[in-house]
Amino acid sequence: xxxxxxxxxxxxxxxxxxxxxxxxxxxxxxxxxxxxxxxxxxxxxxxxxxxxxxxxxxxxxxxxxxxxxxxxxxxxxxxxxxxxxxxxxxxxxxxxxxxxxxxxxxxxxxxxxxxxxxxxxxxxxxxxxxxxxxxxxxxxxxxxxxxxxxxxxxxxxxxxxxxxxxxxxxxxxxxxxxxxxxxxxxxxxxxxxxxxxxxxxxxxxxxxxxxxxxxxxxxxxxxxxxxxxxxxxxxxxxxxxxxxxxxxxxxxxxxxxxxxxxxxxxxxxxxxxxxxxxxxxxxxxxxxxxxxxxxxxxxxxxxxxxxxxxxxxxxxxxxxxxxxxxxxxxxxxxxxxxxxxxxxxxxxxxxxxxxxxxxxxxxxxxxxxxxxxxxxxxxxxxxxxxxxxxxxxxxxxxxxxxxxxxxxxxxxxxxxxxxxxxxxxxxxxxxxxxxxxxxxxxxxxxxxxxxxxxxxxxxxxxxxxxxxxxxxxxxxxx
Amino acid sequence: xxxxxxxxxxxxxxxxxxxxxxxxxxxxxxxxxxxxxxxxxxxxxxxxxxxxxxxxxxxxxxxxxxxxxxxxxxxxxxxxxxxxxxxxxxxxxxxxxxxxxxxxxxxxxxxxxxxxxxxxxxxxxxxxxxxxxxxxxxxxxxxxxxxxxxxxxxxxxxxxxxxxxxxxxxxxxxxxxxxxxxxxxxxxxxxxxxxxxxxxxxxxxxxxxxxxxxxxxxxxxxxxxxxxxxxxxxxxxxxxxxxxxxxxxxxxx
Numbered sequence: 001x002x003x004x005x006x007x008x009x010x011x012x013x014x015x016x017x018x019x020x021x022x023x024x025x026x027x028x029x030x031x032x033x034x035x036x037x038x039x040x041x042x043x044x045x046x047x048x049x050x051x052x053x054x055x056x057x058x059x060x061x062x063x064x065x066x067x068x069x070x071x072x073x074x075x076x077x078x079x080x081x082x083x084x085x086x087x088x089x090x091x092x093x094x095x096x097x098x099x100x101x102x103x104x105x106x107x108x109x110x111x112x113x114x115x116x117x118x119x120x121x122x123x124x125x126x127x128x129x130x131x132x133x134x135x136x137x138x139x140x141x142x143x144x145x146x147x148x149x150x151x152x153x154x155x156x157x158x159x160x161x162x163x164x165x166x167x168x169x170x171x172x173x174x175x176x177x178x179x180x181x182x183x184x185x186x187x188x189x190x191x192x193x194x195x196x197x198x199x200x201x202x203x204x205x206x207x208x209x210x211x212x213x214x215x216x217x218x219x220x221x222x223x224x225x226x227x228x229x230x231x232x233x234x235x236x237x238x239x240x241x242x243x244x245x246x247x248x249x250x251x252x253x254x255x256x257x258x259x260x261x262x263x264x265x266x267x268x269x270x271x272x273x274x275x276x277x278x279x280x281x282x283x284x285x286x287x288x289x290x291x292x293x294x295x296x297x298x299x300x301x302x303x304x305x306x307x308x309x310x311x312x313x314x315x316x317x318x319x320x321x322x323x324x325x326x327x328x329x330x331x332x333x334x335x336x337x338x339x340x341x342x343x344x345x346x347x348x349x350x351x352x353x354x355x356x357x358x359x360x361x362x363x364x365x366x367x368x369x370x371x372x373x374x375x376x377x378x379x380x381x382x383x384x385x386x387x388x389x390x391x392x393x394x395x396x397x398x399x400x401x402x403x404x405x406x407x408x409x410x411x412x413x414x415x416x417x418x419x420x421x422x423x424x425x426x427x428x429x430x431x432x433x434x435x436x437x438x439x440x441x442x443x444x445x446x447x448x449x450x451x452x453x454x455x456x457x458x459x460x461x462x463x464x465x466x467x468x469x470x471x472x473x474x475x476x477x478x
Numbered sequence: 479x480x481x482x483x484x485x486x487x488x489x490x491x492x493x494x495x496x497x498x499x500x501x502x503x504x505x506x507x508x509x510x511x512x513x514x515x516x517x518x519x520x521x522x523x524x525x526x527x528x529x530x531x532x533x534x535x536x537x538x539x540x541x542x543x544x545x546x547x548x549x550x551x552x553x554x555x556x557x558x559x560x561x562x563x564x565x566x567x568x569x570x571x572x573x574x575x576x577x578x579x580x581x582x583x584x585x586x587x588x589x590x591x592x593x594x595x596x597x598x599x600x601x602x603x604x605x606x607x608x609x610x611x612x613x614x615x616x617x618x619x620x621x622x623x624x625x626x627x628x629x630x631x632x633x634x635x636x637x638x639x640x641x642x643x644x645x646x647x648x649x650x651x652x653x654x655x656x657x658x659x660x661x662x663x664x665x666x667x668x669x670x671x672x673x674x675x676x677x678x679x680x681x682x683x684x685x686x687x688x689x690x691x692x693x694x695x696x697x698x699x700x701x702x703x704x705x706x707x708x709x710x711x712x713x714x715x716x717x718x719x720x721x722x723x724x725x726x727x728x729x730x731x
Binding site for chain 1: 530551560562568571584587
């Protein structure tokens with residue numbers, strides 16, 4: 001049966017094409033002059049350059065982390081180009097009509113039309129291609145509500161005080177090896193600012209695409225939700241299919257001020273490498289949010305891509321009664337490796353966190369959940385609930401769970417539940433006996449397994465995520 | 479409908495079926511009884527194509543086609559249905575969703591247009607009522623947290639929805655109290671027609687009080703050793719399998 005499923009499920013990575021677009025790409029290598037050039041290209045203020053250079057200095061003194069349950073060849077940071085942008089972007093197109101049609105075609109092929117009238121109603125999008133933001137849609141509608149949604153480069157020009165105030169406030173420059181690297185060389189990303197008491201009228205979304213060869217993508221996203229505001233944000237990512245590994249090291253910082261809510265969803269579909277484990281994206285990402293009093297941050301992620309994933313979207317529950325949530329589906333197949341989870345740092349009183357993690361391993365992949373729940377001495381009455389489920393497809397894959405729990409407050413309650421199950425032959429047989437082909441059967445079983453997480457996604461994307469899982473599962477049973 | 483000739487089959491290199499012959503015509507109800515280990519469940523699995531059940535010899539013609547040329551799901555969409563002895567759970571997948579996919583996959587295979595959500599819901603509600611399950615069972619995960627009896631009734635509901643031409647019931651009566659047994663039997667009886675055939679695999683005669691078989695076969699050591707009408711089941715009930723010879727005497731006392 002397994003063989004039959006394997007055949008039925010063998011399908012390619014659909015976003016794996018390369019677009020012929022003339023680009024300005026830096027020669028590979030990293031030193032101070034590269035950082036100066038990035039900053040110069042973007043005409044950044046002096047303080048930003050100084051900040052980058054300090055980060056670089058720190059990074060040079062740091063060691064690559066090796067504690068994660070992943071194995072990959074050492075990255076040669078001198079073999080990477082740290083900046084690449086389509087030539088046509090040098091003229092700073094003001095509207096879609098001025099954007100290189102080849103660029104627009106790329107997004108069409110990915111199923112992401114950029115013309116506002118064709119887009120999903122109610123979703124504004126920032127589109128990042130290699131190192132630069134191509135376009136941000138629905139700006140006018142958003143600005144009516146006072147919402148700022150633009151690329152971080154633009155924000156540095158238009159709203160430098162806001163950026164200066166919050167950048168590095170949640171993920172400090174020296175936080176970890178990749179965060180330090182990102183702080184030194186980040187090229188673009190999204191900036192979101194929701195004013196006091198405003199409920200953002202649309203879903204905000206950023207789509208990241210790596211196109212050029214040998215480039216790294218280092219984007220930085222900063223979302224600030226003022227008191228009592230509300231925003232839902234979604235990011236998506238794809239890259240061409242290549243034999244070489246490419247590095248994606250992003251930093252995401254979320255600031256939820258008193259009574260604010262930020263919902264951050266990720267559908268990650270970076271190229272995972274071929275069936276022999278050649279190529280694919282190294283996805284080393286630092287994501288963290290801080291919750292002030294009564295604030296709430298909810299992370300939802302559907303991770304199906306990347307050769308190696310290393311990522312722990314976290315919440316610092318600083319304010320009393322603040323809430324952190326983490327809902328994750330991580331699917332690995334082929335030779336993919338994922339070490340992912342979250343950190344919930346409870347500092348304030350009556351803080352609450354929920355962690356629902358669903359790991360699905362197929363093929364020869366390894367899927368690790370790593371999570372920290374920390375109850376600080378002042379976190380009276382804090383509560384955490386963690387549910388960590390693993391599903392194995394086939395018998396050559398691995399699922400691993402590393403929960404860390406630190407409690408320094410006797411009144412805090414931490415609950416952890418974990419299960420491991422297999423897509424059983426009995427389940428497959430039942431589905432097939434009822435007329436479903438093995439491909440459909442496996443995807444149905446896996447979708448059922450992920451249901452708790454999918455229902456957390458914005459409605460427009462829940463269906464997409466289900467489909468993505470279907471595509472990603474193909475070729476997974478062996 | 480179905481013609482089994484000289485069927486030999488094995489599981490994990492152990493030969494279970496050893497030259498089984500059986501012919502089922504449209505509209506007929508055949509009961510297969512026999513002691514433990516006779517190969518009753520194996521027959522259901524071999525016919526439905528379960529992995530690990532090796533056909534070694536023999537031929538099965540199902541609706542004029544060679545059954546062994548078909549995949550599991552092809553057999554299913556051609557109208558072969560197996561009601562499981564131990565229905566498995568599929569957490570998170572609602573009964574409704576599962577059955578809709580299943581019914582529409584079968585319809586597609588037959589060249590029929592898929593049912594719309596509304597059309598399907600109507601049918602599903604009717605079927606659910608017929609097996610006396612509360613309607614919220616449609617929303618619950620497939621067999622998730624169902625009692626033994628609920629699982630069996632759920633199987634019959636699926637059978638009603640799929641409207642197969644050959645229904646194989648693998649010990650659908652085991653573990654049922656008398657009321658549940660009655661419900662299962664009523665479900666089956668409501669589906670009897672001149673075009674639909676049944677193979678009822680059972681350990682006990684009591685199910686056959688409710689579903690009157692046209693033929694009763696005794697399966698022992700991988701072969702049908704005795705066939706008769708409904709009265710054969712009563713004889714077994716009274717005398718056990720002693721008539722098969724000494725070695726079966728103790729088995730089903």
